[in-house]
Amino acid sequence: MELLIFGHAGAKVLMFPTREGRFWEYETLNLVSSLADKVRAGHLQLYCIEGLARESFYDAGRHPAERIRRHAALEDYVLHEVLPLMAALNGHDCTMAMGCSLGAFQAASLVFRHPHLFRKLVALSGRYDLTLRVESFGDLFDGYYDDDIYFRTPTHFLPGLAGGDWRLERLRELDIVLAIGDADPFLENNRHLSRLLHEKAVGHALHFWNGRAHSAGAWRRMAALYV
Numbered sequence: 001m002e003l004l005i006f007g008h009a010g011a012k013v014l015m016f017p018t019r020e021g022r023f024w025e026y027e028t029l030n031l032v033s034s035l036a037d038k039v040r041a042g043h044l045q046l047y048c049i050e051g052l053a054r055e056s057f058y059d060a061g062r063h064p065a066e067r068i069r070r071h072a073a074l075e076d077y078v079l080h081e082v083l084p085l086m087a088a089l090n091g092h093d094c095t096m097a098m099g100c101s102l103g104a105f106q107a108a109s110l111v112f113r114h115p116h117l118f119r120k121l122v123a124l125s126g127r128y129d130l131t132l133r134v135e136s137f138g139d140l141f142d143g144y145y146d147d148d149i150y151f152r153t154p155t156h157f158l159p160g161l162a163g164g165d166w167r168l169e170r171l172r173e174l175d176i177v178l179a180i181g182d183a184d185p186f187l188e189n190n191r192h193l194s195r196l197l198h199e200k201a202v203g204h205a206l207h208f209w210n211g212r213a214h215s216a217g218a219w220r221r222m223a224a225l226y227v
Helices: 036-040 064-089 102-113 147-151 154-160 166-171 187-199 216-226
Strands: 004-006 011-016 044-048 095-100 120-124 175-181 205-209
Touching: 011 064, 011 102, 036 044, 044 064, 064 102, 064 147, 095 102, 102 120, 102 154, 102 166, 120 216, 147 154, 154 187, 175 187, 175 216, 187 205, 205 216
Parallel strands: 011 044, 011 095, 095 120, 120 175, 175 205
Antiparallel strands: 004 044
16 A cells, blocks of 8 residues: 655644545645645644545445445554554654545544544544435445444444543544535534534534535645644
8 A cells, every 4th residue: 555755743644535536635636735834844744545435435346345344454554554654753642634525534433433543633524424315425335234334434333432431531632623614515414423522522623614615725725724
């Protein structure tokens, strides 16, 4: 698996691409450029990885059970290869995850289940339930459902976290930033996630942007503000 690293020091940022994106996507969309001052100053170090969406959620040739298992393999790669690489190259105590669109789902799913590994989440224009049907966006599992999907869907597993769960304690220590356009089809899903976090006393910020705001131009501005 290939990845790109930008910067030499500072907080480490694990960056998940969009549905169609590869590991170079945020460079070509100039999202990296929007963070260039912070990178050059040694405040941020960016790790741009593959998202494998075409081999997992968007591979119609695979059974839905295989789609989520392929995504789980990506998560194992991140947990057991990428994060240790980041730690070996950079001893900074802050690791954050960010993503746009599908990458926001991937970042949030990972952070909410492994909050002890992160200090911050920045999720932009995300859909946090891939079984949700909205406008032209369908259920990415075609009606299939299992424990792997449940435990990787933030709006499904968060309600089940009980008061004594260690994840809740660690989630309450995180800096969580969500941003969505006020005309985005996933606006209500973001509001729903925000309500769930409030119910669990997990602090976070939900920012509303004008219009659909589901574009590289909006994400560049968002990243400069929130990362």
